[in-house]
Amino acid sequence: MKRSLVILAAGIIAVAAAGSTIAALSSSAPAGKPKQMALYGHVTSIAPHGRRLELRFDPALWLTGVAAERACNCGPGRVANDYFIVDETHRLLTFVVRRDATVTIVTAHDYAVPITVRELAQIVAGKNPKHRDLLEPKAGFWIRIGAKYPNPIVALGQQYQP
Secondary structure, three states: OHHHHHHHHHHHHHHHHHHHHHHHHHHHOOOOOOOEEEEEEEEEEEEEEOOEEEEEEEEEEEEOHHHHHHHHOOOOOOOHHHOEEEOOOOOOEEEEEEEEEEEEEOEOOOOOEEEOHHHHHHHHOOOOOOOOOEOOOOOOEEEEEEOOOOOOEEEEEEOOOO
16 A cells, blocks of 8 residues: 555656646747847838838848858858858738838948938939938848837848948
């Protein structure tokens, strides 16, 4: 009789230990979605749509390290400028963009020039209303997307590409 109680107690302890391990693992995992998301890609247009501004975006992967080496098939230490961009589908995504979103672009003289969303829309359309010395007008952007519907873009930063 004593032996069966010992086995039963050992079984209860093992189940409790396993349950606390599972609880510890699940409590260390992030709960829910992130407050903001960042994506890299190319802005193809910014235009009004009803009362909103909509941005069309061609997402891509900005890779560094081993991921870049394997994606470009160039071997260890041979990735040009330490990055490789994978842009295979060219599928355009539509995002709402806040009119007061923070926007920075790269010019020949400065790597972080703040501009308005309206000016960016003109630059993307091929105009340059303030005659900025654009370093790379077609360079990609990092966009930061808010977490609440309609999940607007709250910031855009052009990526310098040597």
